[in-house]
Ligand SMILES: Nc1nc2c(ncn2[C@@H]2O[C@H](COP(=O)(O)OP(=O)(O)OP(=O)(O)O)[C@@H](O)[C@H]2O)c(=O)[nH]1
Ligand SMILES: [Mg+2]
Ligand SMILES: [Zn+2]
Ligand SMILES: [Zn+2]
Ligand SMILES: [Zn+2]
C-alpha cells in the first residue's frame with residue numbers, strides 16, 4: 189500500500205459465509221477504512237520523526253494562510269516548519285508560506301473539497317525530500333470547507349477549526365462535526381469585532397457545549413492580538429508530544 | 437460533498453469483493469450511518485445510485501441504510517437515552533454532563549449479498 193517507503197500492510201478484511209447462488213458476506217468495516225488505514229500509517233511516520241502535526245480546517249477565506257504566515261514568522265528562528273497546502277487548484281498558498289521561510293508542498297485535490305490521507309502521505313514524503321529531513325511542526329492547511337474535512341482523519345495530533353468574525357456567530361451550531369472532532373478553536377480577524385455583530389463569549393460557550401475539551405483562541409493576524417497564546421500553545425503541544433514519545 | 441467520495445470508496449471495495457468472490461453481481465449492501473457521522477444520507481444514496489451505473493457488477497445493487505440515533509450513557513447514574521440534538525446534552529434523569537457517547541458516530545458497511 190505504501191509505495192513510497194514500502195511498508196505496506198495486507199488488506200483482507202472480508203469474511204465469507206454461505207455457498208449458494210446467493211452469498212452473504214459479512215463486512216463490518218468502516219466506510220472510511222481505507223482513509224483511516226493510511227492515516228494511521230501517516231501517524232507512524234510522524235511519531236517516528238517526532239513531528240507535531242496540526243490540521244487546519246475552516247471555510248474558504250477564514251484566514252488559515254494568513255495565520256500560518258504570522259505563525260511561521262514567529263517560530264522560524266527556533267523551529268523547522270513544514271506546510272502541506274490543500275487546495276482545489278492553485279499553488280498560491282504554498283508560495284505565500286514559502287515567502288515567509290517555511291518549506292511547503294502544494295496538494296491539489298483536482299476538484300475534491302477535502303484532503304484525504306493518501307494524498308497527505310505523498311505530500312509528506314515530497315516535503316521531507318525538499319527539506320532534507322523532517323520538520324518540527326507540520327501544518328496541514330485543509331481545503332477551505334467546514335463540512336467534509338472533519339470526516340477525514342489524516343493522522344494529525346491536533347485538529348484546529350477556525351471561524352472568522354465576519355462569518356457570524358451561528359457557525360458552531362451549523363457545523364457541529366468540525367467542532368466535535370477538533371481539539372482547538374481559533375476565532376480569527378478579531379480586529380474586525382467593532383464592525384460585526386459577533387459576541388465572542390456566546391460563540392465560545394456554544395462551541396464548548398459541543399465539545400467541552402476545546403481550547404479556544406482569539407487572534408488577529410493583522411494587529412497581532414492573541415498570537416502569543418496561540419504560539420505558546422503550539423510550543424507546549426510540541427513539548428508534550430516529544431516527551432510522550434521519549435517514554436515509549 | 438464528501439458523500440460522493442465515500443460512496444465511490446464503497447463501490448470500489450464492493451467491486452473488489454465481487455471480483456475476489458467470483459460474483460456476477462452485487463445484489464444488496466447494508467450500511468449503518470450514525471446521526472453524528474457528518475454524512476447526509478440522501479446525498480450518499482444519490483451518489484451511490486448515480487455512480488453504480490458505471491459498473492455492470494454493481495448497477496443492480498440495492499443500498500440499504502440503517503440510520504443510527506445518537507445515544508448517550510450517563511456515567512453517574514447509568515441511564516441511557518437518545519437525543520436528536522448535536523449539542524452536548526445533560527442526563528435527563530440526574531442532570532449530569534458526565535456522559536459517554538455509545539451510538540451515533542457509526543459509518544460502517546455491515547454486509548453484502550452477492551450473486552455467484
Ligand atoms: N482584517 C483582517 N483580515 C484578515 C485577517 N486574517 C486574514 N485576513 C484576510 O482574509 C482574507 C482571506 O485570508 P486567507 O488567509 O487567504 O484565508 P484562507 O482561510 O487561507 O483561505 P482559503 O485558503 O481560500 O480557504 C485575506 O484577504 C486576508 O488578508 C485578520 O486577522 N484581520
Ligand atoms: Mg489559504
Ligand atoms: Zn510512507
Ligand atoms: Zn510507508
Ligand atoms: Zn469533501
Ligand SMILES: [Zn+2]
Pocket residue numbers: 510511512513514515527528529530531532
Ligand atoms: Zn444520569
